[in-house]
Structures are given as structure tokens and as C-alpha cells.
Amino acid sequence: MSVPVSWLEPDVSIEQGTLYVVATPIGNLADISQRALDTLAGVACIAAEDTRHTARLLAHFGIATPQLSLHEHNEEARAAELVRRLQAGDSIALVSDAGTPLISDPGYRLVREARAAGLAVVPVPGPSALVAALSVSGLPTDRFAFEGFPAPRAMARRRQFEALRAESRTLVFYESSHRVAASLADMCAIFGDTREAVVARELTKAFEQVQAGTLAELVDWLAADANRERGEFVIMVAGQRVEPGMADEGEARRVLALLLAELPVKTATRLAAELLDQPRNALYDLALSMKK
Ligand code: SAM
Numbered sequence: 001m002s003v004p005v006s007w008l009e010p011d012v013s014i015e016q017g018t019l020y021v022v023a024t025p026i027g028n029l030a031d032i033s034q035r036a037l038d039t040l041a042g043v044a045c046i047a048a049e050d051t052r053h054t055a056r057l058l059a060h061f062g063i064a065t066p067q068l069s070l071h072e073h074n075e076e077a078r079a080a081e082l083v084r085r086l087q088a089g090d091s092i093a094l095v096s097d098a099g100t101p102l103i104s105d106p107g108y109r110l111v112r113e114a115r116a117a118g119l120a121v122v123p124v125p126g127p128s129a130l131v132a133a134l135s136v137s138g139l140p141t142d143r144f145a146f147e148g149f150p151a152p153r154a155m156a157r158r159r160q161f162e163a164l165r166a167e168s169r170t171l172v173f174y175e176s177s178h179r180v181a182a183s184l185a186d187m188c189a190i191f192g193d194t195r196e197a198v199v200a201r202e203l204t205k206a207f208e209q210v211q212a213g214t215l216a217e218l219v220d221w222l223a224a225d226a227n228r229e230r231g232e233f234v235i236m237v238a239g240q241r242v243e244p245g246m247a248d249e250g251e252a253r254r255v256l257a258l259l260l261a262e263l264p265v266k267t268a269t270r271l272a273a274e275l276l277d278q279p280r281n282a283l284y285d286l287a288l289s290m291k292k
Contacts, residue, residue, distance in 0.1 A: 012038035023126030027205035044090040079110040100128040133200035133234035144170040161190040166289040168239040188215040196238040202231040
């Protein structure tokens with residue numbers, strides 16, 4: 001039996017000495033929540049990834065709260081300063097340029113230090129490209145692995161994909177317009193032409209597109225129109241299908257790890273297939289990824 005959601009009366013009280021981690025829109029300004037607006041208007045100060053960018057958001061909603069910058073290059077020094085302000089009783093909101101702070105965005109060090117100092121850290125949840133993309137992908141979402149941005153350099157990126165080849169959860173990547181074509185091509189080469197995937201582009205914006213297909217089809221789709229390479233992307237790749245009889249990946253990994261410590265990949269795979277009574281193909285891919 002499902003438990004009914006227990007709603008609270010809207011609560012926008014701002015507590016002293018509290019760090020609010022506030023999600024902001026990823027494109028469509030209508031996605032800002034009332035609680036985010038009230039929090040941004042009510043805190044003593046907003047720590048923003050780029051104060052000029054956030055100034056436009058604040059101006060749009062008529063909010064005049066002072067800002068200071070917190071980005072990857074000053075986070076160490078700023079975190080200590082902000083923790084001191086929180087300890088002195090100030091309330092502070094943390095925002096990034098778009099979406100949820102800390103999701104491939106700055107703020108980790110500040111949140112960690114605030115929590116270590118025993119301060120209250122409160123989420124004001126809202127948009128994130130990761131969840132928005134998954135929610136419309138049509139790929140399995142019961143389990144997924146968020147991999148952030150693929151490495152910018154080809155060699156490192158391919159190694160990263162190799163290590164994920166046998167992953168059975170849906171894989172989610174962020175990608176920029178500069179590298180989306182190269183990343184998709186590498187995914188196609190490593191995960192295979194026929195692996196199902198979805199490209200979500202410019203979510204919540206004027207040119208939003210969500211395109212599903214095999215990786216080979218998506219490489220062609222992207223190349224067919226130069227405009228499709230513009231903007232911001234989430235790439236989702238279906239996990240490796242678990243073959244019938246290959247239900248317990250944990251057990252397969254344990255047996256393969258023991259065999260691979262002593263034997264070459266092929267022999268280890270053959271013995272593991274016999275021991276586990278499972279098909280060789282999927283075990284071979286798993287063994288290869290473990291060896292790497
Ligand atoms: N913190 C943000 C979030 O919660 O989604 C992500 C910040 S990360 C620096 C920026 C990346 O997120 C972009 O390069 C893109 O991969 C993805 N992204 C952000 N907005 C997007 C959008 N509107 N549509 C598709 N992807 C988006």
C-alpha cells in the first residue's frame with residue numbers, strides 16, 4: 001500500500017546561520033520555485049558561481065540581495081569565509097549558473113565545511129538537467145549512473161567509456177557543444193553501434209530536442225544538421241543488457257576477479273561461464289572491462 005505524501009503548509013522561513021542550497025532554472029525562468037525566490041530574497045547574502053549571470057536572474061525577479069562569488073578557483077578561501085559568516089548568524093544561499101548547485105557545479109567544499117562545522121545545510125530543490133533529461137528519456141531510470149562530463153581529451157575519454165562498457169545501469173553524461181560529436185562517436189565505437197541512447201538538447205529552452213535511437217543513428221542525426229550541435233546536452237546511454245541467466249552481476253564479478261588474478265581473459269571467461277552456467281559473451285565483456 002502506498003503511503004500518502006504528507007504536504008506541509010508552504011514554509012519560507014529563513015533561519016539564521018543556515019546555508020540554503022538553491023536550485024535555479026536550466027533555461028525556462030518559469031521553472032524557478034516560489035521557495036527559491038523567497039529564499040534568495042530573504043537571506044543575508046547569495047554565494048553565486050558567476051555574480052553577473054545571477055544578477056540577471058535576480059533583476060528579473062526584482063531581488064536585491066547582495067552577492068559574492070564562489071567558483072572553482074576561489075572556493076577554498078571563500079568556503080572558510082562563508083562558514084565564519086554562517087557561524088556569526090548570517091543566512092546564505094548558494095546558487096550556480098543553472099540547475100542544482102554541486103551537480104557538476106561548485107559548492108562541494110562549502111557544503112562539506114558547513115556540515116563539518118555543525119551548521120544547518122538546507123536544500124531548496126528544483127531543476128537539474130540530469131533529472132529532467134532522464135525523466136523524458138524512456139530509458140530505465142530505476143538505477144542510473146551519472147558520469148558528469150566525459151574527459152575532454154580523446155584518450156582519457158575512451159578509457160573512461162571502456163571502463164563503463166559492462167555497466168548495466170543507464171549511463172548519464174553532460175556534454176558541451178564543442179565535444180558532443182566526438183563523445184558520441186567514441187560512445188558508438190566503445191559501447192557499440194546498436195546500443196540504445198538518447199540525446200537531450202537545450203532542455204526547457206526554445207530549441208529543446210530529445211532524440212532517441214541507437215548510438216550509430218544518433219551520430220548520423222547530429223551530423224545531419226549543424227544546428228543540432230549547438231547548445232547544452234545530456235547524453236544517456238542504455239546500460240549493457242543483462243543476458244538471460246546473467247542476473248547476478250555481483251556473483252559474476254566475484255568469480256571473474258578470482259579467475260582473472262591467475263588466468264588470461266579467455267580462459268577465465270570460459271571457466272566462469274561453466275561455473276556460473278551463464279552465456280560467455282556477456283561474461284567476456286565484463287572480464288575485459290574488469291581487466292582494464
Ligand atoms: N548544475 C547543473 C544541473 O543541475 O543540471 C549542471 C551544470 S553543468 C556545469 C552544465 C551542463 O549541464 C551542460 O554542459 C549540459 O551538459 C547540462 N545542461 C545544463 N542545462 C541544460 C539544458 N537546458 N539542456 C540540456 N543540458 C543541460
